[in-house]
Amino acid sequence: MEKNIHPIFERMQSRADKERQLRQRGLAVWFTGLSGSGKSTIAVELERKLAKEGYLCRILDGDNIRHGINADLGFSEEARRENIRRIAEICKLFVDTGIVTLAAFVSPTRELRELARGIIGGGDFFEVHVATPIEECERRDVKGLYAKARRGEIPDFTGISAPFEEPESPSSRMDTTGRTAEACAEELFQQIKPIITYQ
């Protein structure tokens, strides 16, 4: 390899290059809310809607993160923080590739969400508070976690034995009670459309 091994033009393609290629803007949509509030369900619906409109997305959720890169982490306070830190760093890599990245994690404290926002960057962080009341989340109890938590079998369960600190000024807030995931996703789609549209 000749002397010009590191000429100035030999740089990685930039985010702007990727966005031009994809004809869309990268964005992190960060869903926060109680277990069973509907975060993942809305993310899945939103992804389907975005794909239909030609946008490239990536969902990050417990299934592909806790069983993959974060399989080494437990549930201590330190591990929960590290969990969110890594997720935010991964979001950043996807957003930097021009991708609409949907992250669905309880992320119960302001500190955790500020950590994520700080890593991703405020301008790329669209915070969605899925504000379904705990009574409704517990009534659904899709994974049977609330029953377990009530029996004391899960320590520090958000909403039961650990607090959920509501975001003060999220980019969006929605209570899913009595609404379909489709309707919630449509509302969100209209909100983010101006941000992710390439022009």
Added chain:
Amino acid sequence: MEKNIHPIFERMQSRADKERQLRQRGLAVWFTGLSGSGKSTIAVELERKLAKEGYLCRILDGDNIRHGINADLGFSEEARRENIRRIAEICKLFVDTGIVTLAAFVSPTRELRELARGIIGGGDFFEVHVATPIEECERRDVKGLYAKARRGEIPDFTGISAPFEEPESPSSRMDTTGRTAEACAEELFQQIKPIITYQ
């Protein structure tokens, strides 16, 4: 949200969906080789070439990984293993999004590369041995690391005070001595083109 909160059709878009959308196949191209061998330089050239042909790529290298998600890791044997494990998990997420993912890391041992291959999956792991001889790498010494290592200022420096285990049967092998990065990238492009072409 009504009872149909988790109907069967409400699933994340699959890799096949993303690949159809992007009209390309996901693949991890894993560059292994000594410091200064030309891994990143070839990756940058390959990305430029792929972008020109309409393929979406993501480069993962020391700059965006060691300063980001792996900023907490040192250089102990355990930390080096964890470094590669996380990189491979991130590759997997990108490949699963249909993206041609270029990872440029020394990854000096067979064990480390097998770890990466195991996580990413053999069929998605295209191993490129950038086999530039150490004399040439040391002559270039772009970052001044060889000089430091020779002075004993960097412990366990691959090629000087720690071994590089050559891959036995890489998908591709290239010595960059006397060749341009462009020529190496072109060779690689022709090799991966059949794999990443959507049909």
